[in-house]
Amino acid sequence: MVRRVLSEWTDPERVAEYLSREIPHRDVAESLLLEALPRRVGRVLDLGTGDGRLLALVCSRHTGAQAVGIDSSQPMLARAAERFGSCTTVELGVHDLSQPLAVSVPFDVVVSGLAIHHLSDERKRALFSEVHALLAPGGVFANLDLVVSATPQQHERFRRAIGREEDDPADCLGGLCEQLGWLRDAGFREVDCHFKWLELALIVAVRALDE
Numbered sequence: 474m475v476r477r478v479l480s481e482w483t484d485p486e487r488v489a490e491y492l493s494r495e496i497p498h499r500d501v502a503e504s505l506l507l508e509a510l511p512r513r514v515g516r517v518l519d520l521g522t523g524d525g526r527l528l529a530l531v532c533s534r535h536t537g538a539q540a541v542g543i544d545s546s547q548p549m550l551a552r553a554a555e556r557f558g559s560c561t562t563v564e565l566g567v568h569d570l571s572q573p574l575a576v577s578v579p580f581d582v583v584v585s586g587l588a589i590h591h592l593s594d595e596r597k598r599a600l601f602s603e604v605h606a607l608l609a610p611g612g613v614f615a616n617l618d619l620v621v622s623a624t625p626q627q628h629e630r631f632r633r634a635i636g637r638e639e640d641d642p643a644d645c646l647g648g649l650c651e652q653l654g655w656l657r658d659a660g661f662r663e664v665d666c667h668f669k670w671l672e673l674a675l676i677v678a679v680r681a682l683d684e
């Protein structure tokens with residue numbers, strides 16, 4: 474039997490497969506992400522929002538925040554639209570993150586969940602600069618994402634733990650230390666990893682108040 478590789482987020486089957494999968498310790502990482510955000514969040518942007526899971530968590534903690542979720546996948550955005558229904562504070566839009574961000578109004582917070590590892594390292598670096606420019610002074614970028622494992626054995630362990638039989642050919646994992654360095658190069662302060670379990674890492678970076 475030839476197993477079809479589900480590598481495109483335009484494929485509803487892949488979307489359904491991802492949304493049905495459990496990722497161990499993700500809820501802990503998401504709680505820590507919420508803790509890393511400023512006390513007051515007026516505007517939040519979610520990069521690669523998918524079905525809006527992370528955006529919904531931020532909005533439930535910061536009720537009334539104006540929220541924007543962008544993603545290149547129509548099936549994912551349809552799931553997000555179902556989640557948010559007629560909520561007037563959430564705006565969803567199509568955008569390919571391999572292209573420069575097309576939003577210009579400042580945000581207090583930019584978040585992303587398991588999306589940026591689909592971009593090339595070169596694009597990740599450029600995106601980090603775009604996010605820095607988009608944040609208001611004191612704004613926070615919180616990226617819960619997959620990073621390169623310390624060893625091939627750890628990679629195998631992670632893959633098994635999330636229930637995948639094979640690597641995802643669309644993955645382009647960056648190194649944790651490299652990404653922390655790219656965020657500092659982009660001008661961020663207080664750059665740190667707040668949580669890590671195998672390949673799952675929460676990276677938080679703050680735009681300085683005095684810029």
Ligand SMILES: C[S@@+](CC[C@H](N)C(=O)[O-])C[C@H]1O[C@@H](n2cnc3c(N)ncnc32)[C@H](O)[C@@H]1O
Pocket residue numbers: 482491520521522523524525526527543544545546549568569570571585586587588589591592
């Ligand atoms: C693993 S899902 C994560 C979804 C959601 N953020 C979450 O936390 O569950 C990855 C998401 O990134 C999106 N994505 C992947 N590459 C993208 C790109 N180049 N531009 C925009 N979105 C992209 C996919 O469509 C998908 O919704």
